[in-house]
Amino acid sequence: MKFQAPKGVSEYLPGRSVGFDHVRNTLTAAALSAGYQLAELPVFEDTELFARGVGETTDVVTKEMYTFEDRGGRSITLRPEGTAGVMRAVIEHGLDRGQLPVKLWYTGAFFRAERPQAGRYRQFYQLGVEAIGLNDPEIDAEVIAVADRGLKTLGLKDYRLEITSLGDAPSRLAHRVDLDVFISKMDLDDATRAKAAVNPLRLFDDKREVVKSQMSQAPLLIDYLSEESQLHFSRVTSLLDSYGIEYVRNTSLVRGLDYYTGTTFEFVHEKLGAQSAIGGGGRYDGLMRQLGGADLSGIGFGMGLDRILLACEAEGLELLDPDGLDLFVIALGSEAKFVAAGLVNSLRNDGFNVDMSYGDRALKGAMKAADKSGARFSLVVGEDEVTSGQISIKEMETGESHAMTISTIADFLDSF
RNA sequence: GUGGGCGUAGCUCAGCUGGUAGAGCACUCGGUUGUGGUCCGAGAUGUCGCGGGUUCGAGCCCCGUCGCUCACCCCA
Structure with a gap:
């Protein structure tokens, strides 16, 4: 019997491991540059944490989690993303009781039982930060700038930052009413209609031409933002302008995790094929409360280390080993x-x-x-x-x- | 979960209408008794992904299976 690695996992051996380490260290340095502190967390958690945190109806929860029962009969899940675990730790240890915001960074392996593809693995690596406790546009800009600084320090050029605001709860409610009406008049197959019933925003992300052409007329969430949300978002973009960080507004940007509100963003690399998002994140207003904590807002990002390494290789960047032999x-x-x-x-x-x-x-x-x-x-x-x-x-x-x-x-x- | 392509030496790949496996790179040794990168020579390396079938005979044809890969879906 010849052993093989489990299907779809990424692993880094001499030749590429130096580059991987360089990517991770560079992003770590960016997080440290802004005062984020390390949170080293378990790779498995109570299944319910992800179900409630990520969202019961998301694909991540309904069909991509590695869930098993441990010897004590508890339902355990290998973490599919980082934010829920960080929030759990913050609530459990009362980290939000001191000064705010709480600024944490983490890195490690994450797990999703998807069909492997270029840049998509069942075990993959992320580095993320979370700034919890204040809903300050300056923090939004800081989080985005940290990610961007990491990518720029690596020397990456062929990527773009896409950004939008998903607004607050009243904004989204108003939009959804009109969007549901619009979708009900569309010509859709049953599966797509079912998808829309769960989260109509998903249709904005559909790559099929039949859907795209119809959706081009759909009402956009950005037009429904409350005044408060508008002000917050325009302040964030003004800050990015002043930092010299380029971005494009993508009013149909949708993310697969349900907890996002307000400022939402994604870094997209142009040379990667279908799995082109090298990182992303956003603000999450209700998440902490949803998980049993105080009603505090937070914002963070997750950067995909595997994809960023692929992006560096696609751009032909030299990833040198600073700790070579003397x-x-x-x-x-x-x-x-x-x-x-x-x-x-x-x-x-x-x-x-x-x-x-x-x-x-x-x-x-x-x-x-x-x-x-x-x-x-x-x-x-x-x-x-x-x-x-x-x-x-x-x-x-x-x-x-x-x-x-x-x-x-x-x-x-x-x-x- | 759905669909396409592909699995031959450590790596990249060739292998004709089925006749019993090759190249380049890398590796080892030597040319040059103690100084690398170039050049020249020699050598070693394979259950041809795995299992079954057809055949006198299968790397090649058929079926299954595992894996890789690309796209859908979804996302880092």
């Missing part, structure tokens, strides 16, 4: 190998990244290994070096060598 040591002969191992261990204790050749490789092969390791310097240790203590460190890129004694290697490496 030195690669080649030992010739048993005695030299013993000495070299001690030297390597001691340099590692001093904080350098060092590797050495193992086995009994010929010098040529060992040099090749040094080359492939990506180390900045190489060093050959043989009988002569062991007895004299004199060595010569070679700079791999230039081929230049530097003579010194073994005891001064650390000082030499430090000077670079």
Whole structure:
């Protein structure tokens, strides 16, 4: 029996794992730049948390969750998204009792039992932030700017920020009345009509031409915003303007999680195929209360690390490893190998990244290994070096060598 | 869940109307008794995804299955 990874999971091995780590670290740095603090949360939660948080009628809940019963008979679900778990932790530990907003970031694996596709996996990685407790347009702009800063720091260019406002409850109620009337007059198949009955906004996202052409005349939620919602949204866009962050208004932007209200956004990459959303998020007014907490608003985003890596690769960005090897040591002969191992261990204790050749490789092969390791310097240790203590460190890129004694290697490496 | 394409060496792929498996890259060794990237030479590597069927004979045809992939759906 030959084992294979479970269907549809993403995994990153040498070659791509450095790029993945770089993406994650860059987005982490963006979150830290704005004062977000780490929340390390479980990957599974009470099933009910997601049912109530994400929305009972969403596809995510009705057909994409990994749900199972644990040994105590509890219904457990692998987290399909991050916000519900963060809210649970905030409520459970009373994090909202101090100063607001509570600003948290998280990263890790998420799970949805979907049919795999380009950029869509059953286990995938996200990094997200949540700012909870205040309904301040400056926070909306900050959250969007953090995500955008992360993408720009990576060097991404071929993406766009789409943004809209889903308004507050009164706005949406007024719109829905008119939208339902409009949809009732449309020519639709049964499945689509059923979908519309659950959430009519979904029809704005339909890719079929028959639906798209009819929906082009549909009433838009953006035209129903209350004055308060309008003011909030225009302030957010003004802030983005002042930050120099470009965006396009997408009045038919719809998201698959039910909890979004007000400011809602999505980052879309142009070179990714059908699964082109590399991240998205928005404000959620009723979520915390819905989950048994105080009636506080919040806003956050989730960025898809797998898709962002794909986007970087599609743009041909170089994702370098900042923590590569400083030195690669080649030992010739048993005695030299013993000495070299001690030297390597001691340099590692001093904080350098060092590797050495193992086995009994010929010098040529060992040099090749040094080359492939990506180390900045190489060093050959043989009988002569062991007895004299004199060595010569070679700079791999230039081929230049530097003579010194073994005891001064650390000082030499430090000077670079 | 629905539909299309594809599974051959570690990777990318070739393999004719069915006749018993190949290339390039990567890897190892040597040319150059202790200095990589170039060049030259040699070598090693496969249950041809898996199971069944047709056939004297299957990598090739048929069925099933698993996986990958692309799109729908949905979303990160």
